[in-house]
Amino acid sequence: MAATDTRTPTVVVDGIDVEYRVFASGKAAGNQMSLASLKPKGVSTYRALHDISFVAHEGESIGVIGHNGSGKSTLMRSVAGLISPVKGAVYASSRPALLGVNAALLPNLSGARNVMLGGLALGYSKAEVEEMYEDIVEFSGIRDFIDMPMKTYSSGMSARLRFAIAISRAHQILLIDEALAVGDKDFRQKSQERIRQLRDTAGTVFLVSHSMKSIRDVCDRVLWIDHGRLMMDGDPDEVIAAYEGKA
Numbered sequence: 687m688a689a690t691d692t693r694t695p696t697v698v699v700d701g702i703d704v705e706y707r708v709f710a711s712g713k714a715a716g717n718q719m720s721l722a723s724l725k726p727k728g729v730s731t732y733r734a735l736h737d738i739s740f741v742a743h744e745g746e747s748i749g750v751i752g753h754n755g756s757g758k759s760t761l762m763r764s765v766a767g768l769i770s771p772v773k774g775a776v777y778a779s780s781r782p783a784l785l786g787v788n789a790a791l792l793p794n795l796s797g798a799r800n801v802m803l804g805g806l807a808l809g810y811s812k813a814e815v816e817e818m819y820e821d822i823v824e825f826s827g828i829r830d831f832i833d834m835p836m837k838t839y840s841s842g843m844s845a846r847l848r849f850a851i852a853i854s855r856a857h858q859i860l861l862i863d864e865a866l867a868v869g870d871k872d873f874r875q876k877s878q879e880r881i882r883q884l885r886d887t888a889g890t891v892f893l894v895s896h897s898m899k900s901i902r903d904v905c906d907r908v909l910w911i912d913h914g915r916l917m918m919d920g921d922p923d924e925v926i927a928a929y930e931g932k933a
């Protein structure tokens with residue numbers, strides 16, 4: 687990076703190690719299962735991220751790629767402040783909004799109720815969500831189904847709604863975990879367009895995806911994570927070529 691970097695940093699990840707605590711039952715559960723057999727026999731730690739550092743800036747759209755289990759979601763959760771690193775630190779200029787495929791929407795509630803729930807989970811007030819409601823439903827393109835329980839939605843439909851909730855307002859820092867892999871072509875195009883808009887209004891967008899096409903279409907920088915380590919950070923074509931070369 688040039689010594690005279692005048693861009694404004696939005697996220698600084700400074701040498702983080704992240705660990706999960708893994709509780710081992712020590713015994714497979716069988717028919718004769720007793721309470722005693724469920725007691726943890728030991729706690730071990732699993733290091734999911736090793737010494738990751740990078741700086742993200744205003745107006746950047748950063749792809750995060752890597753094999754299953756490489757640590758991409760863990761990195762996003764760390765940037766969002768949901769997991770504390772055991773070493774190093776994460777600094778952010780404003781509260782990052784994390785949009786994950788596992789975002790806590792409730793299947794028995796209608797899409798409309800989940801819009802409220804999702805909005806509150808992202809930190810908006812009830813009045814703010816009510817104000818955003820029309821735009822969210824419009825963007826999602828599932829207005830006809832909005833009063834039906836979410837468990838009746840296809841995975842594409844619920845992903846559209848989740849995405850619509852998350853991008854409803856301009857976040858300065860938006861973390862999107864795998865959302866673009868689902869949804870049809872039109873919706874993907876609309877989503878990519880919205881991500882570009884966010885980026886152009888000085889936001890920083892992180893996009894975790896296994897789709898190199900989505901990453902190429904949207905991102906101007908790519909981080910490649912492998913076994914919890916940052917392998918490469920740079921131009922999308924170069925990083926994707928190196929990742930695919932190794933795959």
Ligand SMILES: Nc1ncnc2c1ncn2[C@@H]1O[C@H](COP(=O)(O)OP(=O)(O)OP(=O)(O)O)[C@@H](O)[C@H]1O
Nearest residue numbers: 706708732734752753754755756757758759760761
């Ligand atoms: N809550 C948890 N407890 C223990 N280990 C975990 C937990 N969450 C993730 N891991 C482990 O940490 C590692 C990184 O997981 P992570 O979900 O960050 O990977 P990923 O790159 O996002 O994978 P994918 O592409 O499959 O979504 C994996 O080995 C996973 O098994």
